[in-house]
Amino acid sequence: MISLRGVRKTYASPAGPVEAVAGVSFDIKEGEFVSILGPSGCGKSTLLMMLAGLEHASAGTIEVAGEPLTGPRRDAGLVFQDATLLPWLSARDNVLFPIKMMRLEREKYVARAEELLRSVGLGDFMDKRPRELSGGMRQRVALCRSLIHEPSIMLMDEPFSALDAITRDEMALVLLDLWARHRKTGVFITHSIREAVLLSDRVLVMTRRPAVVVADVAIPFARPRDESIQDTPEFNAIVAQLRGMIEHSIKAAA
Ligand SMILES: Nc1ncnc2c1ncn2[C@@H]1O[C@H](COP(=O)(O)OP(=O)(O)OP(=O)(O)O)[C@@H](O)[C@H]1O
């Protein structure tokens, strides 16, 4: 579904070129959920923006569904660190906003918007404005918004990192549940090793900038997954293995 070959990104800056991504190649199969872990500033958001078609690669090729990526695609849903909701619209209308942008028929999507909101526990909050919602609720609205047009790919850049630890754990379970219902191809960027292992079929580990992928670890737990897998020795062994790889890559770079 997604294929990268030798993808590089160098930004121009007044102080000279900044090499953010140094040559990344990997494939993601249809329906696979892949997390990308790496230290701050290593180029993860840059990589995601390239996958979204919002930044051009300086070199290399990106193919989505067998076609070279030339710009933003309708079949991708995006979720960022901030919910970026429109303050004057209700939760329901925020979820429906992409439908308006794509000039699709609103009436065909209202029931889906409401079903999505109910599925993330916001059944009683559909008419509320963003300021009347908590941070976690706003991020749930953003997740529903990214799914409203039935995208085949979901691209998420640290969607839960602005939340407190308890809400964040809760949101990971909300996403796990959403995933079980609307299976997509997913790319998820996070700093949390546990979140990556809980949610993913594979975890890629990136080095410090300029980033390359140093590890590609399969997560063997069957789906649908239950939160209780986090208490198993197998889960904790994979978390420890990934932590070791990240520490090793940071030391090697230093
Ligand atoms: N538009 C830009 N112009 C110049 N340099 C940029 C631009 N965007 C990002 N960079 C640089 O590219 C590098 C990678 O940035 P990026 O945002 O991709 O990192 P990240 O891995 O997402 O970090 P974090 O985990 O903190 O979100 C950084 O050194 C950053 O300063």
Ligand SMILES: [Mg+2]
């Ligand atoms: Mg980032």
